Amino acid sequence: xxxxxxxxxxxxxxxxxxxxxxxxxxxxxxxxxxxxxxxxxxxxxxxxxxxxxxxxxxxxxxxxxxxxxxxxxxxxxxxxxxxxxxxxxxxxxxxxxxxxxxxxxxxxxxxxxxxxxxxxxxxxxxxxxxxxxxxxxxxxxxxxxxxxxxxxxxxxxxxxxxxxxxxxxxxxxxxxxxxxxxxxxxxxxxxxxxxxxxxxxxxxxxxxxxxxxxxxxxxxxxxxxxxxxxxxxxxxxxxxxxxxxxxxxxxxxxxxxxxxxxxxxxxxxxxxxxxxxxxxxxxxxxxxxxxxxxxxxxxxxxxxxxxxxxxxxxxxxxxxxxxxxxxxxxxxxxxxxxxxxxxxxxxx
Numbered sequence: 001x002x003x004x005x006x007x008x009x010x011x012x013x014x015x016x017x018x019x020x021x022x023x024x025x026x027x028x029x030x031x032x033x034x035x036x037x038x039x040x041x042x043x044x045x046x047x048x049x050x051x052x053x054x055x056x057x058x059x060x061x062x063x064x065x066x067x068x069x070x071x072x073x074x075x076x077x078x079x080x081x082x083x084x085x086x087x088x089x090x091x092x093x094x095x096x097x098x099x100x101x102x103x104x105x106x107x108x109x110x111x112x113x114x115x116x117x118x119x120x121x122x123x124x125x126x127x128x129x130x131x132x133x134x135x136x137x138x139x140x141x142x143x144x145x146x147x148x149x150x151x152x153x154x155x156x157x158x159x160x161x162x163x164x165x166x167x168x169x170x171x172x173x174x175x176x177x178x179x180x181x182x183x184x185x186x187x188x189x190x191x192x193x194x195x196x197x198x199x200x201x202x203x204x205x206x207x208x209x210x211x212x213x214x215x216x217x218x219x220x221x222x223x224x225x226x227x228x229x230x231x232x233x234x235x236x237x238x239x240x241x242x243x244x245x246x247x248x249x250x251x252x253x254x255x256x257x258x259x260x261x262x263x264x265x266x267x268x269x270x271x272x273x274x275x276x277x278x279x280x281x282x283x284x285x286x287x288x289x290x291x292x293x294x295x296x297x298x299x300x301x302x303x304x305x306x307x308x309x310x311x312x313x314x315x316x317x318x319x320x321x322x323x324x325x326x327x328x329x330x331x332x333x334x335x336x337x338x339x340x341x342x343x344x345x346x347x348x
Contacts, residue, residue: 009087013041047249080102084103181214190267198263257278
């Protein structure tokens, strides 16, 4: 595959927030391999902001968040008419397969290791121990390009924000009377799945351990996350601010840039913190390192209950604990999390 023959590249990754961020090191490698090529990225509308400020992306092709088959067919026609030489399918599901079919382009596909995941979840047979993190797995999609060498051994995600969001966050902090001496902590209070979400009462107990005159907490999320966030707010003090549904993605990026620490489960905003190199304490719950999504940044601590034979119960996450005890989170006590938070805050 000669670089001079590759002039138009399409990368497909529809969702989610975290996965899209984790493809960004692969985009850097594509730009190194094909410096003269135009790179477009196809994703859902709700995640398009993550890419539209990337100077290396020519165009973000926005797919509707809920697409009918007719809309998918129209999107496929747009892809076909764009005459791409190379399509990188970083999603590899039915929709992305349909979009890439019969386009006359060279196609490179993300390998999901689905059978290995099934063995690990169902039988606890672990054939994933030696797999690299997801950032590197995405980059491996393009290793079939002859002569391609990676300049960065341990790539991290990249995220951009804008001056408007930075000013808005600064104005918000000023209106709340938070001075430079106040440590700001962002809590991504809920994950999409129950088994990846740290209990609200534990978050509240953790918050109440901090000196309220020196630390402020921002609870972030969207939609149904408000249930957890309201509960945390009710059980904690006045130094806790509910920002559910009040931040666009770019605002969340700007807020995290101002924070000393991010607390979360296995959730997309964690990877924003990872990209910004903000210290992270992650409570893993049903997630395990082998799936590749643990943060790779220097100041990141992952708390997990390795004594449980039932972990992982799913490679995605569940709406409830299949065993009924939820020990993967319940045994990660606020005291344990608080001790790790102090280690990272002391370093800052």
